[in-house]
Amino acid sequence: MGNVIQDALAFLVNLHPDQWARLGTVFETENNQYFYDTGTGKVFACDPAEYAVLECLLSTSDPAAITGLGLEDNALQQALETITLLVEQEHILQAPVFQKFVTPEKAELPGIIKGGIEQIIIELTEKCNLRCKYCLYQEDNVDTRNFSKQDMDWEVARKALDYISQNAGKMLALTFYGGEPLVNFKLMKQCIEYCKAIMPGVDIPVSFTTNLTLVTDEIAAYLASLDQCSVLCSLDGPEHVHDYYRVTVGGKGSFHQALQGLKRLVAAFDGKPQHSLGINAVLCPPYSKRRFDEVNDFFKTLEWLPKDTRIDCSYVDTGTLDWSELGHVKTDLQDEEFYSEDERTDPLGKWAEYTLDSDQDERGLAKELSQKKLLRIHNRVITDEPLLGIHMNGCCIPGRRRLYVTTDGKFKVCEKMANSPYIGDVETGIDIEAMSKYYFEEYTEKSIKHCSTCWAARLCGICYAPCYQEAGLDEEKKQSHCYGERAAMKMSLKRYHQLVEVSPEKLEYFNELTLS
Structure with missing residues (x-):
């Protein structure tokens, strides 16, 4: 039995020598324990031993630390065999180190804009x-x-x-x-x-x-x-x-x-x-x-x-x-x-969870709040094998989805972006050079090194809005939002799978919704 365990540990060492934390996360509902895989978007139910092994891998990046969990040999062997099988058949724990975001090339941008701006926002006053x-x-x-x-x-x-x-x-x-x-x-x-x-x-x-x-x-x-x-x-x-x-x-x-x-x-x-x-x-x-x-x-x-x-x-x-x-x-x-970790991270979201569990009246704040939090989980991309790239978090294509016009005729990405680089004006139209420089090249350069090591990279909803100043992307400011986003996504994973367990009919409504 010892050889089986050692072989499994060697397999895991060869799989990823370091940076395990970016490969996924574990989470618990009231009744079950789960693992979310970054590369494929898949979620798997775990028994306590499997959960402990995965949690150890993700938190220590050291497969050898698994032997210190205090698990019985039978339980440890079974857990390692199951995880190894999932690696081989379901391709979990194999997310690549993302090198770049999936973005359009600069030469493609004029055609994308010409294809139809979806919204214009006029700052009347x-x-x-x-x-x-x-x-x-x-x-x-x-x-x-x-x-x-x-x-x-x-x-x-x-x-x-x-x-x-x-x-x-x-x-x-x-x-x-x-x-x-x-x-x-x-x-x-x-x-x-x-x-x-x-x-x-x-x-x-x-x-x-x-x-x-x-x-x-x-x-x-x-x-x-x-x-x-x-x-x-x-x-x-x-x-x-x-x-x-x-x-x-x-x-x-x-x-x-x-x-x-x-x-x-x-x-x-x-x-x-x-x-x-x-x-x-x-x-x-x-x-x-x-x-x-x-x-x-x-x-x-x-x-x-x-x-x-x-x-x-x-x-x-x-x-x-x-x-x-x-x-x-x-x-x-x-x-x-609010006192629990989940409550402090997202008190409104936690309150909505309590309220929907106890109140069947669908009119009010709770349903709308719950929808926004869970829709990203419901609509996540799930693939058989890990995707090689990631999108730019929750960012849109500037000037395509919406265009904000200030009182003096300057163009900005949207109404939420206060002091941020302009992307054109009413006299000359959209400035492709500025758009590409500030909102694709700079965003990628300052963000990808952080996103490539984050388990929530493919669920992240952070957009341009909270991250920019007049001179461009504020890397420190963007980073300050990452902890809260990871915590919110983990709480949403927990809430979503709690509904899967006890009230799956409540999830049918999400099929009619889209992320805005």
Whole structure:
């Protein structure tokens, strides 16, 4: 028996002399233990001995350390035989050291852009009628612009739309951004009508995010008259939660104005299936089950809200703002904290898990949160043999999926990228050289060495947005997101396979969804 074990250990030594951690990860549900393989995307159930052996390999990169696990010889031999068989037949533990990302060549980019930009995002204004305490656009946040009185003028907007009309496919999502977009509703309306005139054969769904406070009956009626319109509404929950941060320039709460605006949109959109409303609540620490329940229950009490309204929430992103300047959160909003590792890593995700397990009412925050977390696991690529390359994490092709136009006519990758290198302007169009340099070459050069040693490389959803500064990719900033992403993916693997075990019917819904 000793020879069998030694032979198996020698096989593993020859398989990979080092860097075992990049080959996969182990995780546990309440009932079972599993191994996720990086190279193939496959997941295998393990018995305790197999789990212990794999965990040892991945954490120590030393097959010899397996003999110190204290396993009985029979159990150790069986575990090693099973793992060896999986290596030979299922090709696990064989992910290559990734040398580059799968990206288009620079020469291919003009053709890709010409093939049809999917979304244009027009920054109508840098003005906002609110001063939300957690908003990124303040002078204390060094990574973004400040509030300003800058509006986009019609000439800039027209040039942007003329350019996009030459590169649009059969569908072009027309999206507006701010500031508060409705501050410049006149230009929004002008852009919509111009698009319809110059692109008569193109399907043009309209969308934007609003704080709701400027929605009038006239605005709601116009939006309802469009063929397709989707509005994402910022509402943080009940009055005392919403008004703690979402205040006017004068410091007053905006809850009642926002709720009135939402009611106007609901009434105007009634009976129009091509129109949709979504709600996004921004939640700030300290995070607690009680507080999440309170926000969730609030939205459930809005009986006049259509049942198909998509309700989502997100963590606050304060950039470089100092929390101590945001109203002494711990004093006024203190509550039971989350304590387990999973809860601290992703308290919203863990809360959604608890809620879906105990609450069959599918309306509310929990289902939407759970969908986003698990869809990447559900849609992962699974292959018989390891793939040789990886995609650029969660990054899109700049200028293809979406194009963001600032108030002064500069092009950026998207609305989330604040201070980041431009990729063109309304006068000259997309700058292929800049796009290739900053968003393919530099991203690859500074990222591949880290991604090539990461087990979550093929599940990673990190995109350009949190990683860039005005001069280009901030490698340290990008790295700071990696731990959280790995932890979130591991938690999603656990949650997904928990559902496989106890409620597989809940996974059928994911077949109808796509990652956005």
